[in-house]
Amino acid sequence: MAVLVTGGAGYIGSHTVAELITAGEEVVIVDNLYQGHKDAVLGGKLYVGDIRDKDFLDTVFKENTIDAVVHFAANSLVGESMKAPAKYYHNNVYGTLCLLEKMNEYGVSKIVFSSTAATYGEPENVPILESDRTFPTNTYGETKLAMEKMMKWFDIAHNVKYVSLRYFNACGAHESGKIGEDHNPETHLIPLILEVPLGKRPFISVYGDDYPTEDGTCIRDYLHVTDLADAHLKAVNYLRNGGESNVFNLGSGTGYSVSAVIEAARKATGHPIPVKVEGRRAGDPAVLIASSQKAKDVLGWTPKFDNLEYIIGTAWKWHEAHPNGYAK
């Protein structure tokens, strides 16, 4: 029985494929390589194609015996989603619909799904609980919430069980140095900071220093990508053991300001990393910190990486060795 990983050539997907293989799982990967990289796939059987292509999905489901799906394939840039909502509804919502239809047709009844802190919008409470209000402030978060709700109705109608994992900020790279983060365009804070010591940008822009936080910069909850990957294995096994459909936050529970992240990167790289303070980025909440207590209690998940300087060091190891990312 194989685990099908959609988006498995992308950043979090490729790290999860690596963990699944280490755990002895048979893995089938589907990716259209829009953001993914063949070189990021360390094992398993890769099918290059789009989840919205139902004939393509037929081939994948016919050629493999799949017992669970881990679904990463999506577009995930907040800013872009505000300018191109149709792209986000088409790829994220329609793509998930095609996948669920085919899962149902081929009798696959377990799915672990990449959701996001962006489903909450501006939080009512910090740390955020799964039971808190979901009120997305951008199209991306809204499509992820629509995907969660679609899975709920497929469960009610067809008994397809799901685990929705609401990630906070994924970061870092595989400790082996073999795989890392390579998005085009890159918008995430840590890989952009690391472009300064790589000589690819003169400074890092700080989007706003007038937030109601101690140093005025936004606070986020940064979680190592391998800890995230591990949660997916635990979620697959939770469903295999008869677990009911469920939603879990995944974060470290610790918040770091943008300035604190830059300081940790200075220590990890030994570079002074100059800063330029700019205006706020539209749609950024001031503080996002997860309560992951439920994932700890129900899935038995505990993040192993708790030192931000070390986490950034794992990313730095990969970026230093791959200054231009994967081979294009």
Ligand SMILES: NC(=O)c1ccc[n+]([C@@H]2O[C@H](COP(=O)([O-])OP(=O)(O)OC[C@H]3O[C@@H](n4cnc5c(N)ncnc54)[C@H](O)[C@@H]3O)[C@@H](O)[C@H]2O)c1
């Ligand atoms: N990076 C984060 O901090 C973060 C936080 C919360 C949630 N997420 C979610 O986690 C998932 C993975 O994020 P990531 O940072 O690894 O992104 P990514 O872009 O690196 O990975 C997504 C992969 O899916 C593939 N893909 C996209 N649309 C596809 C389609 N229609 N058919 C087949 N393949 C397709 C892309 O080529 C890419 O390889 C996404 O769903 C994202 O919304 C990410």
Ligand SMILES: O=c1ccn([C@@H]2O[C@H](COP(=O)(O)OP(=O)(O)O[C@H]3O[C@H](CO)[C@@H](O)[C@H](O)[C@H]3O)[C@@H](O)[C@H]2O)c(=O)[nH]1
């Ligand atoms: O050049 C930069 C880039 C980012 N930031 C700030 O750094 C913080 C983190 O930004 P980023 O790395 O872009 O992550 P988020 O916007 O927090 O979004 C990530 O984390 C969310 C969950 O918390 C996911 O939903 C998204 O998919 C994922 O991109 C934010 O305050 C940004 O304003 C800067 O100051 N300068």
